[in-house]
Amino acid sequence: MTKKRRICFIDDEEDELARARRVLSQNFNLGTGSDLDSAVSNLGQRPQLFLLDMYYGPTTSSSDRIRVAQGWRGLRKAQTEFYDLLRSLGQSSKGGLQLAAHVRARYPGVPIVFFTRKGSLEDADEAFRDGAIAVLKKPDAADPDEEPSSLAKALDASLAAHKDELVRTLSRIIDQHSWWARHTRFRGFLEGVAASLVAGLLLAGTSLFYG
Secondary structure (H helix, E strand, C coil): CCCCEEEEEECCCHHHHHHHHHHHCCCEEEEEECCHHHHHHHHCCCCCEEEECCCCCCCCCHHHHHHHHHHHHHHHHHHHHHHHHHHHCCCCHHHHHHHHHHHHHHCCCCCCEEEECCCCHHHHHHHHHCCCCEEEECCCCCCCCCCHHHHHHHHHHHHHHCHHHHHHHHHHHHHHCCHHHHCHHHHHHHHHHHHHHHHHHHHHHHHHHHC
16 A cells, blocks of 8 residues: 655645645645644654645634635636736737747757746646746836836836846756756766876876886
C-alpha cells in the first residue's frame, strides 16, 4: 500500500479547513490549523508540503464572509467582461502561448518568462503547464488620467520604479537556468578533470625541479 504524502494546510477560516479535511484527507495525511504551529501539531509528522491560503489574516465573521463572496462575484463578472473585451480586440493568452511554443522549438533550453499586465491566475497556470519558468506582473500605473499620453507616462514611471526588482528577478532566473548551472554533473566532471590536470602539472613540475 502506498504511503500517504504529508501536507499541512493553513487557513484563517474554519470552514475552509473543514472543507479541506473532507476532501483531501482521503489522499493525504493532512494537518490543518489557523497558524503554523497548530497545523504542524495536528499533522504530528514533518510535512512534505505546505498548502497556504493566499489571503491570510484575522478570522472573518459570517457577515463579512458574505460580503467577500458578493465582492468576489462582482470581480469575476468584471473579469469576464474584461477578457471578453480583449478577445473582441483579437488578444488572448493563446497568442503568447503559441509564441512560446515557437521560441522553445527554435531555442530549446532557454528559459521563458511571461511578462504581462493582463494575465489571470488561470493564464499563469496554463503558462506553467506549458513550461514557463515564471510569470511576472508588469507594474500597474498609479491612477492615470483618461488621456493615452497620461497613461503612457504613468506606466513608464511605474516600470522605472520597479526596475531594480525586475532586474534582480530576471538575472536570478537566467543564472539558475544557465547551461553551466543545469549541467551540474558534467560541471563536476570537468572540475575534477581540471583539478587532476593541475595536480599532475604540479607533480611534474616538482619532479623536474628536483630531478
